[in-house]
Amino acid sequence: MQHIPSRRTFVSPNVHHRRVSTPALPGTHATPAKIPCFRPSIGEDEIEAVVDVLRSGWLTTGPRAREFEEKFAAYMGEGVQAVAVNSATAGLHLAAEACGIGPGDEVLVPTLTFTASASVIRYLGAEVVLVDVDENTHCIDLEQAERLLTPRCKAIIPVHFAGFPCDMTQVLAFARLHGLKVIEDAAHAMPARRDGRLVGSWESDACVFSFYACKPITTGEGGMIVTRNGDIAERARVMRTHGLNRDAFDRFSKIGGSWAYDVVAPGFKYNLTDVAAAIGVVQLSRANVLQASRQAAAERYLKRLTGLPLDCPARPPAGSLHAWHMFPIRIHQNARANRDDLIAGLTAKGIGTSVHYRPLHEMTYWRERYRCERSDFPVASRYFEGAVTLPLFPGMTNAEVNRVVDAICSILG
Numbered sequence: 001m002q003h004i005p006s007r008r009t010f011v012s013p014n015v016h017h018r019r020v021s022t023p024a025l026p027g028t029h030a031t032p033a034k035i036p037c038f039r040p041s042i043g044e045d046e047i048e049a050v051v052d053v054l055r056s057g058w059l060t061t062g063p064r065a066r067e068f069e070e071k072f073a074a075y076m077g078e079g080v081q082a083v084a085v086n087s088a089t090a091g092l093h094l095a096a097e098a099c100g101i102g103p104g105d106e107v108l109v110p111t112l113t114f115t116a117s118a119s120v121i122r123y124l125g126a127e128v129v130l131v132d133v134d135e136n137t138h139c140i141d142l143e144q145a146e147r148l149l150t151p152r153c154k155a156i157i158p159v160h161f162a163g164f165p166c167d168m169t170q171v172l173a174f175a176r177l178h179g180l181k182v183i184e185d186a187a188h189a190m191p192a193r194r195d196g197r198l199v200g201s202w203e204s205d206a207c208v209f210s211f212y213a214c215k216p217i218t219t220g221e222g223g224m225i226v227t228r229n230g231d232i233a234e235r236a237r238v239m240r241t242h243g244l245n246r247d248a249f250d251r252f253s254k255i256g257g258s259w260a261y262d263v264v265a266p267g268f269k270y271n272l273t274d275v276a277a278a279i280g281v282v283q284l285s286r287a288n289v290l291q292a293s294r295q296a297a298a299e300r301y302l303k304r305l306t307g308l309p310l311d312c313p314a315r316p317p318a319g320s321l322h323a324w325h326m327f328p329i330r331i332h333q334n335a336r337a338n339r340d341d342l343i344a345g346l347t348a349k350g351i352g353t354s355v356h357y358r359p360l361h362e363m364t365y366w367r368e369r370y371r372c373e374r375s376d377f378p379v380a381s382r383y384f385e386g387a388v389t390l391p392l393f394p395g396m397t398n399a400e401v402n403r404v405v406d407a408i409c410s411i412l413g
């Protein structure tokens, strides 16, 4: 994600968690504090967990990474396995590699996503087929996907956009019908639920989460592959550490065996450190609380933004849970201010925003490689024209939401 969160991380008062105390800046009470677009929630427990790892003498992948994997898999349930990696990009790459994607293959990817969802396919020498998104949910449009299918299509990468859970029943039926692998990009979806089931517990081939600094739970940098397919889990484990048949912790924790490993493939260096995993273990235990806190702010936005010339994100259907990772709105064309004016106006009032996303079909590399035209992606193109992502983070107060809404009203009203 393009947005770089503030280096100062505060833990907000209405998250039920021990707080890191931050001294008030002198002389700042006259102007209201800035509201960032996002800020991670880091507490004393995360700090203590990191210090414990530093004191332990084992810094790289080891007992904390294993604990994080086990707890993550248990959280998802349904007997899934979890493989910790150092980014979601690495996780998507490993998942696609383990699914056998390679030169000559094509993979369906929505155009409204971060570039990593698609670039991993190019790492493997396969081609990306960009697909428009659904008007309402901003998830991949399966009708257009069907029209773009060729016999070379091997997989589909649905993205749970902003934390809205894609209709996995439909995605899996589509994939089964056309013989496609399914790799979910769940970078925004921790936790999200569709039709009662957690994103990560469905029958896709793999589901990949991100723990980048401004994702729903964070380890600074990190990611997790979740799969119920033992072969995919095994291949991803081998390929994340140089293609070795045993990981470093195995080799060094068993006395006398440290030299005895084999290289079974030209693997990558994608393992998660114990320093990061220790943060992840604590963040995982807070994932539901963090989501509830973001949801409360999102509900307030939804209530207070009605009647303005803009579209809010869709509410999830009954029985589902929106991760509320972000709150992207779309300003209507007939509004008094356009997207750029609104962003400038909010910035002037100390309110951070972002845009998620300038669609891939508008980015030089993808546009040139696949000769993309805006008219091929009418929904994502129209959305992008008016797209602004409003501040949303755990612990955002009612007063902060009100300030953002009042500022929007004064600019658009």
Ligand SMILES: *Cc1c(COP(=O)(O)O)cnc(C)c1O
Residues within 6 Å of the ligand: 001, 086, 087, 088, 089, 090, 113, 114, 116, 117, 159, 185, 187, 188, 209, 210, 211, 212, 222, 223
């Ligand atoms: C952030 C993000 C990624 C990449 O995650 P990293 O952990 O930074 O590699 C992939 N897909 C989407 C949709 C993202 O937002």
